[in-house]
Amino acid sequence: MSLYSYLLISIIIFTIGVYGIITQRSGIKILMCIELLLNSANLNLVAFSSYNGNATGQIFAIFSIAIAAAEAAIGFAILVALFRLRDTINLDNINILRW
Amino acid sequence: MNFTLLLPEILLTILAFVIILMGLLISDKSKNMFGYLSAAGLLASLVYVLGNGMTGKTSFFYDSLIIDPLSQVFKLIFVIVSLIAVIASIEYFKNNRNQDEYYALLLLSTVGMMVVASANDLIALFVGFELASMSTYVLAGFEKKNPASLEAALKYFIIGSISSALMLFGMSLIYGITGSTNIPAIIEFFRITHLSAESSIGILAMIFLVAGFGFKMALVPFHMWAPDTYEGSPSVVSALLAAGSKKMGFVAAFRILILALVAIRVDIQYTFAILAIITMTYGNVVAISQRSIKRMLAYSSIAQAGYISLAFVVMTQMSVAGGVLLALGHALMKGGAFIAVAVVSYMVLNDNKNAKNTDDLGNFAGLGKRAPITALSLFIFFLALAGIPPSAGFVGKFILFYSITVEAVSQASSWLLIIVIIAILNSALSIYYYARVIRYMYVLPPNGERIKEPVPYVIAILLAVIGTIGIGLYPEPFIQMAINAAQALGV
Numbered sequence: 001m002s003l004y005s006y007l008l009i010s011i012i013i014f015t016i017g018v019y020g021i022i023t024q025r026s027g028i029k030i031l032m033c034i035e036l037l038l039n040s041a042n043l044n045l046v047a048f049s050s051y052n053g054n055a056t057g058q059i060f061a062i063f064s065i066a067i068a069a070a071e072a073a074i075g076f077a078i079l080v081a082l083f084r085l086r087d088t089i090n091l092d093n094i095n096i097l098r099w
Numbered sequence: 100m101n102f103t104l105l106l107p108e109i110l111l112t113i114l115a116f117v118i119i120l121m122g123l124l125i126s127d128k129s130k131n132m133f134g135y136l137s138a139a140g141l142l143a144s145l146v147y148v149l150g151n152g153m154t155g156k157t158s159f160f161y162d163s164l165i166i167d168p169l170s171q172v173f174k175l176i177f178v179i180v181s182l183i184a185v186i187a188s189i190e191y192f193k194n195n196r197n198q199d200e201y202y203a204l205l206l207l208s209t210v211g212m213m214v215v216a217s218a219n220d221l222i223a224l225f226v227g228f229e230l231a232s233m234s235t236y237v238l239a240g241f242e243k244k245n246p247a248s249l250e251a252a253l254k255y256f257i258i259g260s261i262s263s264a265l266m267l268f269g270m271s272l273i274y275g276i277t278g279s280t281n282i283p284a285i286i287e288f289f290r291i292t293h294l295s296a297e298s299s300i301g302i303l304a305m306i307f308l309v310a311g312f313g314f315k316m317a318l319v320p321f322h323m324w325a326p327d328t329y330e331g332s333p334s335v336v337s338a339l340l341a342a343g344s345k346k347m348g349f350v351a352a353f354r355i356l357i358l359a360l361v362a363i364r365v366d367i368q369y370t371f372a373i374l375a376i377i378t379m380t381y382g383n384v385v386a387i388s389q390r391s392i393k394r395m396l397a398y399s400s401i402a403q404a405g406y407i408s409l410a411f412v413v414m415t416q417m418s419v420a421g422g423v424l425l426a427l428g429h430a431l432m433k434g435g436a437f438i439a440v441a442v443v444s445y446m447v448l449n450d451n452k453n454a455k456n457t458d459d460l461g462n463f464a465g466l467g468k469r470a471p472i473t474a475l476s477l478f479i480f481f482l483a484l485a486g487i488p489p490s491a492g493f494v495g496k497f498i499l500f501y502s503i504t505v506e507a508v509s510q511a512s513s514w515l516l517i518i519v520i521i522a523i524l525n526s527a528l529s530i531y532y533y534a535r536v537i538r539y540m541y542v543l544p545p546n547g548e549r550i551k552e553p554v555p556y557v558i559a560i561l562l563a564v565i566g567t568i569g570i571g572l573y574p575e576p577f578i579q580m581a582i583n584a585a586q587a588l589g590v
Contacts, residue, residue: 014268021261030257037264041271048275056280057271060222064267067229071260074236078256081240082249094250097327 006047014040027079027089031072038068104152104166105159107144107174108213114140115206122199130198134189134555137202141182141209148174153580156587162281163220168583170217172423173350176430177212179566180343181205183559187438188335190445190555201241205339208234212347221270221280224351228266228315232259235344239332251331255340258314258324266311272304286359305367308355315348316404319378329397334441334458337393341400342434346426349407353422353588357414371411372518379405379525387532392440393458395532396433399484402529403429406522409499413506413515419588420581421499427577428483428491428570435563436480442473442556450547463536465545470552474540476560479567481533486526489571496526498578 017036024030042061049057079089086093102109118133152166159165185205192198211231218224236259240252274280276298277288289301310321317325329337382402389395407429410422444457446469466474483490486497500519507515570577 017264027253027257034257034260034264037261038267041264041267044268044271045274048271048278051275052278054278056222057274060225060270060274060280063222063226067226070233071229071263074233075256075260078236078240078249078252081243082253085244085246085249091253094253096247096250097254097331 003047003051006043010040010043010047013043025091027075027082027091030091031075031079034075035068035072038064038071101157102159104157105164107147107178108210110140110144110147111206111210111213115203115210118199118203118206122203127196128194130196131189131193133198133202134185134192137185137206138182138189140206141178141185145175145178145182148178154583158219160223162283163223164214164217165219166217167587168580169350169353169423169585169587172427172580172584173216173346174213176346176427177209177216177343179562180339180430180434181209183434183438183562184335184339184343186555186559186562187338187441188555190553191333191335191441197241201238204234204238208238208339208344212343215347216350218351218354219282221274221282221285224282224354225263225267225270228347228351229263231344231347232263232315235336235340238336238339239328241336242333247331248333249331251328254324254331255328262311262314262321265307265314269304269307269311272300272307276301276304282355289359305356305359309352309370312348312352312356313374316345316352316408317348317401318374318404318408319381319401320374322378322381322401325401326394326397329400329437330391330394330458334393334437334444337397338434338437338441341397341437342430345400345404346430349422349426352408352411353419357411357419357588368412368414371408372514375405375408375412376518376521377405378402378408379522383525383528383532386529389532390460391456391458392443392460392463392536393437395536396436396440399529399532400429400433402525403433403484405525406496406499409503409518409522412518413503415502415506416582416585417502417505418499419585420578421495421497421502423581423584424570424574424577425492425495425499427581428495428567431563431566431570432480432483432490432492435476435560435567436484438556438559438563439473439477439480442470442552442560445553445556446470446547446550449550460536460539463539464543465547466540468545469547469549471549472552472557473560476564477540478537479564481537483567483571485530485533489568491567491570491577494570494574494578498581 013036017033020033021030042064045057045061083089152171153168156167192201208231211227214227218227236256239255240249242248277285313321329341379402382398386395386398407422407425410418440458443462447454447457447462483492486492503515503519
């Protein structure tokens with residue numbers, strides 16, 4: 001497969017992620033969409049790494065995968081704490097702070 | 100390699116882990132000592148940063164970290180802000196049984212910001228950004244029985260992680276174009292290949308990076324999280340976020356955007372000019388209608404981000420120096436102002452344990468009589484934020500606006516002059532909402548007795564006051580520092 005096909009897939013995944021973040025209201029689904037965004041960037045990095053012929057991109061991807069895992073853990077921790085307090089993770093109901 | 104230049108980061112990292120480990124071993128009652136321990140560590144780092152690396156360039160770890168005047172100025176900002184936040188936290192989180200985690204996270208977020216300040220490689224930049232962001236997500240939600248604090252954390256987390264994903268995507272595109280993650284190598288590539296405005300992928304990468312950094316800087320289309328997060332978080336954490344974490348976006352933007360934009364010669368000044376003007380006007384106009392002082396400070400800090408990003412419009416040495424100085428001044432003024440709000444919350448909670456909206460404007464009535472030190476300091480911070488001399492805010496704004504005027508005259512361009520005039524009118528507008536709080540503090544009658552202000556708060560506030568006034572009265576060394584930083588950047 002050429003570089004273009006990988007970039008195309010990555011852009012499609014990125015778009016799905018952005019679409020999900022805009023339309024979904026559940027905290028968990030938004031977290032999943034953020035993972036899609038990060039992974040589309042990882043796919044980009046690995047594809048470019050193979051195309052450019054150096055390994056930096058793959059190292060970068062490993063770093064970002066590790067960081068994404070930590071980020072997801074923190075996100076779920078915040079959602080759990082919020083669910084214990086408010087019994088909801090629907091973002092429409094989380095509206096104490098406003099204008 | 101001379102690792103001693105990295106001692107502040109090493110010290111703070113070790114201290115964070117030591118605090119976590121000791122927190123497991125000692126009893127809840129003796130956890131109050133961690134605040135003093137962190138303050139001592141930050142003080143040592145502050146002294147070390149002030150004394151070392153202010154000239155010259157040293158790079159570490161295969162050129163992925165760099166110590167130069169720019170990194171040192173921003174490290175100074177981050178360490179001072181953390182120091183102020185830690186000193187205030189000694190009182191704010193007194194007798195909290197999770198103090199060990201709080202201080203460890205605060206120190207780690209400081210380390211993350213310092214890594215961003217000296218990052219010379221996209222990987223180091225990304226890792227530093229995430230370290231600082233993730234620690235602050237948790238800090239924002241640290242009062243986990245308080246719905247507002249958790250909501251602030253959730254909003255900050257969602258928008259922050261979207262912004263880091265956008266940034267990572269932009270970085271992946273830049274890596275794809277240039278085949279390297281080293282920042283000087285990237286800029287050299289842009290310069291040699293004359294990648295110009297026609298290259299759509301380069302523009303796309305820049306847009307993603309501007310969006311990613313813009314979220315951290317809270318420029319206007321990307322500012323939605325800032326007022327909610329600053330209002331909901333504990334006041335000491337708001338101080339850290341508004342004064343420290345925001346500057347992280349600026350130092351990253353200084354390092355990458357300015358150089359890359361100069362190299363690819365895109366006419367992106369117009370983009371930044373529009374962003375800056377919208378940001379400062381929106382921040383100032385919305386701040387007028389706020390009753391919550393923390394929210395008002397959040398909008399005013401959005402406006403200040405607008406002023407600082409004027410440095411990206413002309414990109415001369417003088418304007419970058421002005422941007423750096425204003426960033427330093429803003430860190431001190433805004434950090435101190437949030438701590439002063441924490442004192443008011445403490446006062447209100449002392450009167451009534453179940454008080455809601457402790458930062459409401461009404462609670463500031465007669466503050467000049469109830470808490471004179473806090474009121475006087477808040478008065479000074481507000482005047483400094485509005486840019487009245489002699490203060491750090493004035494020096495920064497003066498140099499920034501002056502540099503743009505000089506550039507406008509030398510290029511004979513009227514649009515630069517219009518930008519300066521809008522910026523000055525904005526400063527005038529901001530005096531309105533600061534003066535309203537000052538009227539509440541000094542003209543209206545107090546609704547309670549005089550209180551004894553807790554010593555840690557007073558020390559933290561006085562530290563910020565001394566910095567604000569000191570830079571205003573004796574600006575030469577700081578201006579020199581900022582000019583050195585701009586020279587190190589090579590604009």
